Amino acid sequence: MLALWLAARDPRVPWHAKAVAGAVAAYALSPIDLIPDFIPVLGYLDDLVIVPLGILLAVRLVPSGLMAEFREEAAGRVKPVSLAGLGFIVVIWVAGVLFIAWLLWPK
Numbered sequence: 001m002l003a004l005w006l007a008a009r010d011p012r013v014p015w016h017a018k019a020v021a022g023a024v025a026a027y028a029l030s031p032i033d034l035i036p037d038f039i040p041v042l043g044y045l046d047d048l049v050i051v052p053l054g055i056l057l058a059v060r061l062v063p064s065g066l067m068a069e070f071r072e073e074a075a076g077r078v079k080p081v082s083l084a085g086l087g088f089i090v091v092i093w094v095a096g097v098l099f100i101a102w103l104l105w106p107k
Contacts, residue, residue, distance in 0.1 A: 001024075001025055001028050001029060001055070002025075002074035002077055003067065003070040003071045003073070003074040004021040004022075004024055004025040004055065004058050004059070004062075004070075005021075005022075005025040005029065005074075006070040006073055006074060007021040007058070007062045007066065007067065007070050008021040008022035008025055010066065010070070012063075012066055013062055013063070013066060014061070014063075016061060017058065017061035017062045017063075020054070020057055020058045020061055021058040021061070021062060023054070024051065024054035024055055024057075024058050025058075025085075026084045026085035026088065027046075027050075027051065027054070027085050027088070027089075028051050028054075028055075028085075029085055030085025030086050030088070030089055031085075031086055032086060032089050032090075033046055033047075033089070034046055034089055034092060
């Protein structure tokens, strides 16, 4: 995951690969999940399906030589926490709560 985080910040990586790698890394390194793990079945769906598919796509989009370089560099680093991913998830949750409140508001 850290290698994708590095790929998203490197100017040698194509923009579309940066976008996918950045989104996957931000979501995976976020301290909270889009679907909380305490929700039966769905809570682990993102960890078991969405994140691995995103990683697979991002790794395929980043040139293999660069990906090897990012993996080497990532081996010696500490895993960061994504504040952007945290902000994104919080915005989605707030928007969802506001939408549900709007639907349930008496008219």
